[in-house]
Amino acid sequence: MGAWPRARIGELTAPARFVRRYGAEAPFAAGLAAGPDAARGVTAQELVWGVAVEGALTVDDLLDRRTRLGLVAADRDASASAAASAFDRAGVTPA
Incomplete structure (x- = not known):
């Protein structure tokens, strides 16, 4: 791909x-639908990609596995709301 x-x-x-x-x-x-960007330069489009294309199932999955933002506590805190918004923009309900 x-x-x-x-x-x-x-x-x-x-x-x-x-x-x-x-x-x-x-x-x-x-x-992809734009919105608030996450920490460390991860764009809103990349967050939506993680949900819509890569199949992230939860906010933790998106932050920890798809973007690695969850590995640093400060980045996780700065990115949690943007990650949750990515599910809304992708039309997916997190598990």
Whole structure:
């Protein structure tokens, strides 16, 4: 998923950060519903991606496994509400 020929990477219309992380899926990821960003530069779109595409089941799953923000207490505290909002924006009820 996300594979794209290196010679054609410039054709993708998304921020470079998303292209590096998501490859061919970058335009889709960048277009996900925006909202409050989390700590340490994790964008709202990346949080929604963790829920909608990667299948995070709980806020803890999203923070600990999908983004690793839960590994530092201060980052967890700064990101908990943004992570909870990602479930709403993705139309998913956390388990």
